[in-house]
Amino acid sequence: MTQHIAIEAGATRSRAGLYDDAYTLVRECTGGPANPLDSGVPQAAQVLLGLIRELSIDDTELTTVVAGVAGAGKGDCAAHLAEAIIQGCSAASVTVCNDIIPLLHANLGDAPGMLVIAGTGSSVIAQSGANTTSFVGGHGALFGDRGSAYRVGLEALVACSAADDGTGADTALLEAILAETKSSTFDDLIVWSQIATKSEVAALAPTVIACRESGDTLAQEIIESQATHLADQVMAARRKASLPATAPLYTYGGLVLNSTVYADAFKRALALEWP
Secondary structure, three states, X not given: OEEEEEEEEOOOOEEEEEEOOOOOEEEEEEEXXXXXXXXXXXXXXXXXXXXXXXXXXXXXEEEEEEEEEOOOOOOOHHHHHHHHHHHHOOXXXXXXEEOHHHHHHHHHOOOOEEEEEEOOOEEEEEEEEOOEEEEEEOOOOOOOOOOOHHHHHHHHHHHHHHHHHOOOOOOHHHHHHHHHOOOOOHHHHHHHHHHOOHHHHHOOHHHHHHHHHOOOHHHHHHHHHHHHHHHHHHHHHHHHHOOOOOOOEXXXXXXXXXXXXXXXXXXXXXXXXXX
């Protein structure tokens, strides 16, 4: 028997599956974040190799490793990751690409359509035909990843800063985020922010959503504005690919799958441009 390993790796966690010759799932495992833009190629490669070693069966040939990795589509990250993996394991073939491409093909094959991801980060891909794709978003923390959990958390921190300074409106976000980050004062929150990872900022999104559900105006504005940004990215990708209104759109990622509040806001924003 030969082995095949498929990996999905993001900015928050990674998961992998071992498949037999019939591509039946034999077992699976999970690991930590592996975005090479966040942690560097060597660290991301170590996470992926850890998953491979955990799944591999001794004395059985490892034929293929295929990894869809958030951030791997930028620069030479995919090539460097593939090289590190093939040097670190016995696989005969290693393929690394952006995490959004396998999800697109799993749902669409070569047919026209779109996929939007809103999790820790955000990105959109539109496909007009085989090997003809258009990307929007997915640019990382510095450019903001609009419509993502990270951007929701970041905007909430900005609102907390304004509220503490007295230059912005009062908001329940300040007390809630202080509690979530175990900060006693806003100065403590500043210290926390200096070492917080992108994933830790994104993890504030459920707190923002809870404040919105409790009626906080600023929290509601943050959710609505980021949902609108995500819808705008979808429309930009659709225009780039010249897709018709009948093209299917698939959604993925923790922010749209785990929060009805955010998913509904996104659907409302999108319906204004794409009924």
